[in-house]
Structure formats: structure tokens, C-alpha cells
Amino acid sequence: xxxxxxxxxxxxxxxxxxxxxxxxxxxxxxxxxxxxxxxxxxxxxxxxxxxxxxxxxxxxxxxxxxxxxxxxxxxxxxxxxxxxxxxxxxxxxxxxxxxxxxxxxxxxxxxxxxxxxxxxxxxxxxxxxxxxxxxxxxxxxxxxxxxxxxxxxxxxxxxxxxxxxxxxxxxxxxxxxxxxxxxxxxxxxxxxxxxxxxxxxxxxxxxxxxxxxxxxxxxxxxxxxxxxxxxxxxxxxxxxxxxxxxxxxxxxxxxxxxxxxxxxxxxxxxxxxxxxxxxxxxxxxxxxxxxxxxxxxxxxxxxxxxxxxxxxxxxxxxxxxxxxxxxxxxxxxxxxxxxxxxxxxxxxxxxxxxxxxxxxxxxxxxxxxxxxxxxxxxxxxxxxxxxxxxxxxxxxxxxxxxxxxxxxxxxxxxxxxxxxxxxxxxxxxxxxxxxxxxxxxxxxxxxxxxxxxxxxxxxxxx
Numbered sequence: 001x002x003x004x005x006x007x008x009x010x011x012x013x014x015x016x017x018x019x020x021x022x023x024x025x026x027x028x029x030x031x032x033x034x035x036x037x038x039x040x041x042x043x044x045x046x047x048x049x050x051x052x053x054x055x056x057x058x059x060x061x062x063x064x065x066x067x068x069x070x071x072x073x074x075x076x077x078x079x080x081x082x083x084x085x086x087x088x089x090x091x092x093x094x095x096x097x098x099x100x101x102x103x104x105x106x107x108x109x110x111x112x113x114x115x116x117x118x119x120x121x122x123x124x125x126x127x128x129x130x131x132x133x134x135x136x137x138x139x140x141x142x143x144x145x146x147x148x149x150x151x152x153x154x155x156x157x158x159x160x161x162x163x164x165x166x167x168x169x170x171x172x173x174x175x176x177x178x179x180x181x182x183x184x185x186x187x188x189x190x191x192x193x194x195x196x197x198x199x200x201x202x203x204x205x206x207x208x209x210x211x212x213x214x215x216x217x218x219x220x221x222x223x224x225x226x227x228x229x230x231x232x233x234x235x236x237x238x239x240x241x242x243x244x245x246x247x248x249x250x251x252x253x254x255x256x257x258x259x260x261x262x263x264x265x266x267x268x269x270x271x272x273x274x275x276x277x278x279x280x281x282x283x284x285x286x287x288x289x290x291x292x293x294x295x296x297x298x299x300x301x302x303x304x305x306x307x308x309x310x311x312x313x314x315x316x317x318x319x320x321x322x323x324x325x326x327x328x329x330x331x332x333x334x335x336x337x338x339x340x341x342x343x344x345x346x347x348x349x350x351x352x353x354x355x356x357x358x359x360x361x362x363x364x365x366x367x368x369x370x371x372x373x374x375x376x377x378x379x380x381x382x383x384x385x386x387x388x389x390x391x392x393x394x395x396x397x398x399x400x401x402x403x404x405x406x407x408x409x410x411x412x413x414x415x416x417x418x419x420x421x422x423x424x425x426x427x428x429x430x431x432x433x434x435x436x437x438x439x440x441x442x443x444x445x446x447x448x449x450x451x452x453x454x455x456x457x458x459x460x461x462x
């Protein structure tokens with residue numbers, strides 16, 4: 001029944017209702033109308049939907065005189081909400097599922113209708129039900145949508161003249177329910193899954209043809225663009241590191257000192273050998289006037305003196321290199337002074353780097369498994385750990401041809417990216433973060449299935 005007809009009925013007195021709707025001739029039906037008026041008064045005092053649902057299933061019994069009532073709500077389908085005289089029920093119980101399926105078959109009915117489980121169209125499981133006679137009472141919103149329904153049952157057949165009373169009861173409950181739920185009752189449920197799933201799959205399939213740049217993530221670190229490696233000038237043992245990590249140094253700053261004991265001893269020994277060789281040469285030169293044999297040995301003594309002098313010069317030059325000098329101004333970058341102290345080093349072994357702090361760049365380690373086709377000038381976005389909400393945009397300036405091994409045993413390509421000087425200002429050399437490197441554009445299908453396809457090709461060869 002529509003909301004306008006409900007409002008018209010509510011404006012009339014009980015006597016008018018009797019005139020319009022086939023006035024009941026028995027005292028019991030008159031009492032039922034009076035109980036309906038009392039029920040409408042009770043509905044106005046209900047505060048929650050849950051309370052109203054309980055009221056529909058149990059407190060409407062005196063008006064219609066049913067033995068059992070089922071309350072259904074319509075969303076995507078019909079759902080059993082309450083059963084009279086029980087506080088809890090199982091929707092998956094066979095009888096409740098049969099009742100729900102039967103209610104779904106009455107979906108097109110928008111006014112109270114007599115139903116009978118004795119008919120051939122009734123489910124076989126319900127034909128033996130104790131209460132086989134019922135009234136289907138739909139609850140209709142103001143816009144004419146059936147959002148709920150009551151199925152009342154009893155063992156005796158219902159009369160046609162009881163339908164107006166049921167319609168009035170349904171209108172009262174529909175009005176009260178809409179007053180509590182508001183516009184939520186007018187919202188349509190989700191479309192059936194058989195329509196939604198194909199549409200979603202079609203949209204995803206079509207969206208897969210959208211072109212987007214293929215990107216990968218890789219660890220990045222802020223580095224200096226101008227770096228000078230400080231290497232060991234000779235073989236020996238580092239006695240002391242004279243600066244702290246990340247300290248600013250000048251070109252003539254002494255960075256480290258070798259253990260010089262062995263070098264000093266070698267210099268002293270070389271000096272003694274020079275003295276001995278010179279004395280031997282002098283002796284042979286003096287004896288050469290009287291002995292031809294001594295004259296022949298003079299040239300040998302001269303060669304031995306030259307060799308001793310050369311060894312002395314080498315020892316003196318090595319002794320003068322016991323201090324390692326920066327050679328260029330900048331920041332001395334190394335891990336820890338204690339790890340270098342006492343360390344035996346070979347010639348050319350790298351100890352630290354001198355970095356120009358004015359010119360910075362990003363060094364990116366791209367794992368081999370994430371390798372994509374990259375070219376110089378590709379877009380790069382770097383998210384530093386110290387400022388994750390302020391990415392720095394730059395471009396790729398250099399990529400390594402081969403992957404190299406790192407301390408953790410992994411292989412990765414080395415990429416170098418640079419950004420505008422004003423964006424790099426204030427960044428600390430050595431700061432870590434994550435870089436997003438963008439490659440060529442591909443379809444979303446390729447981007448999503450790139451890894452699975454790569455795994456299939458590498459594993460099964462197809």
C-alpha cells in the first residue's frame with residue numbers, strides 16, 4: 001500500500017475505517033482494530049531498529065492472531081531478520097531456508113496477499129508444515145519500494161476481509177521503520193553478483209591497455225659528485241687516524257700515520273750500507289796503484305756504492321711517506337677510525353674518500369632481479385628516510401654496464417642520478433633512502449604480469 005493511502009487511513013477515525021474497509025461484524029475484529037491503534041501508539045515510542053524488528057515479530061500477534069511470524073528484509077536479496085517467539089535462530093536451517101526461498105517467490109507482491117502451503121507451487125518441504133495458511137504483508141517505503149515483509153502463519157485459513165487490517169498493520173510498521181532508518185531504506189542494494197563480476201572483470205581488462213611508465217624501487221644514498229679516493233701509498237700498518245669521520249679537511253691536512261719503526265730501521269740500515277760501500281770503494285782505489293787485482297775490483301765497488309745509494313734514497317722516500325695527506329679539500333668519508341687503526345694495508349688499498357660537499361648526486365643500487373631498460377635522462381624520484389614526504393625529482397645521468405657484487409653478496413647495477421642544486425642543498429652526504437626509477441611506457445597488463453611471466457620463462461622456458 002502506498003504512503004499516501006496510509007496517511008489517508010491514519011487521518012480517519014476507527015468508525016470511518018470500518019466503513020471503508022468492510023466493517024467487521026464481530027466483536028473480536030473490533031477489538032483487533034482497537035489493539036491496532038494501541039500498537040501504533042507503541043511504535044512511536046520505539047527508539048532503535050533492532051527493537052522495532054523484535055516488536056514486529058512478537059508484539060503484532062494480538063492484532064492478527066497468528067501462530068508464527070517471519071520478518072524479512074530486502075537488500076540484495078531477501079534476508080530473514082526475525083522469527084516470532086525465539087531470540088535466536090539459524091538462517092541456514094532447512095525450514096528457514098525454505099521459508100526464505102518462498103518469500104523470494106512473492107517479491108512482486110506489493111500488497112497483503114493470502115498464501116497457502118497446500119498449493120502445488122509451494123515447496124515440498126513446506127507442504128507438511130504445521131501452519132500452512134499465511135498472509136504476506138509487504139512493508140512499502142514512501143517512494144513505493146518494498147524494503148521488508150512479514151509472513152504470518154496459522155493452522156486455520158485466513159479470510160479476505162482480514163487483508164485490510166494486515167495492510168494497515170504493514171503501513172504502520174513501514175512508517176515507523178522509515179522514521180528510524182531515514183533515507184537508508186530508499187537506497188538500492190548492490191546489483192546481483194552475476195552482473196557485477198563480469199562488469200568488474202571487463203573494466204579491469206580494458207584498464208589493462210592504459211599506458212603507464214614501468215618503474216622499479218631501489219636503495220639510494222646521497223653521495224658527492226666529485227670524489228677523490230685516498231689510498232695507501234705503501235705497504236705497512238696504520239698507526240693512527242688523525243681525523244674523525246665526515247670531518248672537513250684542507251689539502252695539506254694529515255689524515256693518517258703509518259707505524260714508522262720498520263721504515264726508520266730500513267733507512268738506518270741503508271745509510272750504513274752506503275758508508276760501508278763508500279769505504280770499500282776508497283780502499284780499492286788506494287790499492288789499485290799497487291795491485292792490478294784491486295784496480296779490477298774498483299768498478300764493482302762503484303756499482304755496489306750506487307746500489308747502496310739507491311736503496312738509501314728509496315728507504316728515505318718511503319720514510320717520508322709515513323704520513324698520508326689529503327691532497328684536496330673536502331669531507332673525509334669513511335666508516336670508523338678504530339676499524340682502520342692497526343690495519344695492515346697493501347699499496348693502493350682504499351682507506352677513505354675526500355668528497356666535495358658542494359656538488360652532490362644520488363648513487364642507486366638497482367638489484368639484478370629488478371633490472372629494466374633505462375636510458376640517460378630517465379626520471380627518478382628519491383624518497384629519503386629523513387624526509388619521506390618530500391620526494392626529490394631528478395634524472396638519470398649514468399648507468400653501469402655490468403652488475404657488481406656488494407658486501408651482502410647480492411649483485412646490483414650502479415646508477416647515478418642528479419637533481420637541481422637547490423633541491424640538493426642541505427642534504428647530508430651519506431643519507432639513505434629509496435629511489436623510484438621510471439623506464440619506458442608499457443600497458444598495465446605488462447606491468448602487472450611482468451614478474452610472473454619472467455618467472456615462468458626462467459623456470460619452464462616458455
